[in-house]
Amino acid sequence: MDKLIINGGNKLYGDVQISGAKNAVLPIMTATLIVPGNYKINNVPDLRDTRTMIQLLKIIGSNVQYSNNTLLIDTKECNNPHAPYDLVKTMRASFYVLGPLLARFHESKVSLPGGCAWGPRPVDFHIKALREMKVDIRLDKGDIIAKGQPQGNKIHFTKKSVGATGNILMAATRANGVTTISNAAMEPEIVSLCHFLQKLGANIEGIGTEVLIISPIEIQNNSFEFDIIPDRIEAGTFMLAVAATGGKIKLKNVNIEHLESVIDHLNKINITTNLDGNDISIESDGEYEAIDMETLEFPGFPTDLQAQWMAVMLKAKGNCVIKENIYHDRFTHISELSRMGADISLKNNIAYIKGVHEIYSAPVMCTDIRASAGLIIAALCSKGETEISRIYHIDRGYDGIENKLTSIGANIRRIKS
Numbered sequence: 001m002d003k004l005i006i007n008g009g010n011k012l013y014g015d016v017q018i019s020g021a022k023n024a025v026l027p028i029m030t031a032t033l034i035v036p037g038n039y040k041i042n043n044v045p046d047l048r049d050t051r052t053m054i055q056l057l058k059i060i061g062s063n064v065q066y067s068n069n070t071l072l073i074d075t076k077e078c079n080n081p082h083a084p085y086d087l088v089k090t091m092r093a094s095f096y097v098l099g100p101l102l103a104r105f106h107e108s109k110v111s112l113p114g115g116c117a118w119g120p121r122p123v124d125f126h127i128k129a130l131r132e133m134k135v136d137i138r139l140d141k142g143d144i145i146a147k148g149q150p151q152g153n154k155i156h157f158t159k160k161s162v163g164a165t166g167n168i169l170m171a172a173t174r175a176n177g178v179t180t181i182s183n184a185a186m187e188p189e190i191v192s193l194c195h196f197l198q199k200l201g202a203n204i205e206g207i208g209t210e211v212l213i214i215s216p217i218e219i220q221n222n223s224f225e226f227d228i229i230p231d232r233i234e235a236g237t238f239m240l241a242v243a244a245t246g247g248k249i250k251l252k253n254v255n256i257e258h259l260e261s262v263i264d265h266l267n268k269i270n271i272t273t274n275l276d277g278n279d280i281s282i283e284s285d286g287e288y289e290a291i292d293m294e295t296l297e298f299p300g301f302p303t304d305l306q307a308q309w310m311a312v313m314l315k316a317k318g319n320c321v322i323k324e325n326i327y328h329d330r331f332t333h334i335s336e337l338s339r340m341g342a343d344i345s346l347k348n349n350i351a352y353i354k355g356v357h358e359i360y361s362a363p364v365m366c367t368d369i370r371a372s373a374g375l376i377i378a379a380l381c382s383k384g385e386t387e388i389s390r391i392y393h394i395d396r397g398y399d400g401i402e403n404k405l406t407s408i409g410a411n412i413r414r415i416k417s
């Protein structure tokens with residue numbers, strides 16, 4: 001397995017081009033199944049997860065080509081509404097095919113996703129909502145067997161869920177009748193999915209709010225282009241990296257509205273941010289006070305930047321608290337950061353961090369996509385040479401991160417296994 005070797009201590013200077021958003025492109029790729037057609041999707045990052053989704057679309061019968069960050073997807077010949085376990089177990093987002101396959105085929109067999117490094121990842125919201133749409137759902141040897149055309153209904157989620165909102169949105173586009181989703185997720189990736197579904201011909205009211213009203217497609221539009229929005233989590237990762245190391249970088253091709261909470265938190269620790277159209281500059285001397293942070297659904301501070309924020313707080317002046325409200329056990333990075341000399345204690349879903357004067361290199365191991373990014377940030381601002389293993393986690397969600405970091409002055413290299 002590949003490793004990353006990082007020699008910490010360099011400040012970061014230069015420009016970084018932000019890639020398309022992983023969590024926007026994955027549901028949109030499954031949405032191409034809803035109406036048989038030809039779809040051209042631009043600004044698609046080259047990730048393990050997008051390659052896994054390409055594999056899944058091909059198993060279902062799509063013809064997919066990917067080059068120069070553009071996807072060409074032809075779903076006219078799809079004939080196998082099945083997402084097998086050996087794919088779903090590697091990527092939970094495979095579960096997104098459930099809604100589209102039901103919309104098109106009125107049946108689907110999708111393996112139940114397992115948990116992930118930090119714990120269980122249930123799909124009970126998805127199943128409950130589809131049953132309320134009169135879909136017959138049963139579990140058979142680890143597979144969800146779903147049958148029936150979704151019927152429009154009023155769906156309420158007791159807790160905001162990005163995945164469940166996406167699946168029900170897609171199931172509703174060819175349902176019999178209108179569907180209302182209340183307490184819907186408002187993440188930019190869901191807004192972007194709504195825009196794609198509108199292009200397909202669905203009528204969706206309330207986009208960007210927590211109440212969505214979906215009238216099914218009447219006139220199908222099955223051949224169009226679509227641009228993937230910039231990845232706010234990749235952008236936030238670089239913003240937090242330079243905050244920790246010090247320096248000045250400019251991120252190109254971002255959507256500032258998707259980063260307001262991150263910008264607000266950086267400004268609170270006196271990190272300078274300058275907005276310029278679709279670019280944002282961040283400047284830091286690497287010295288800052290600790291402040292508390294809690295993760296929240298959008299527009300709050302994203303859980304996908306929690307580990308990266310923790311890495312920034314390790315050497316901050318003073319002590320702070322991080323409260324993880326989305327996934328109460330998303331802390332596998334703490335044990336690895338502690339190996340580098342971090343002073344962190346955990347009680348339930350709250351991490352208590354005591355700022356230390358220095359953190360040191362140590363062999364550490366990735367456990368999930370975003371924990372890995374936290375380890376990279378810690379290594380970039382630690383003394384000595386850090387070896388990071390199991391970086392296939394990083395490759396799931398970041399397109400060429402070591403090349404982008406090298407281009408702004410980081411001392412980082414990949415050792416191929």
Ligand code: EPZ
Nearest residue numbers: 023093122123124125126161162163164304326327369370
């Ligand atoms: C999406 O996961 C993202 N993945 C995650 O990013 C992100 O962390 C998460 O949303 C929260 O923002 C993709 O978009 C591919 P949820 P998802 O359903 O949809 C609970 C990354 O690193 N829940 O919004 O799976 C759940 O346990 C990944 O890019 C249920 O209880 O997340 C969690 O506590 C990691 N039952 C909360 O809701 C359900 O049926 C939010 O989960 C569904 C969710």
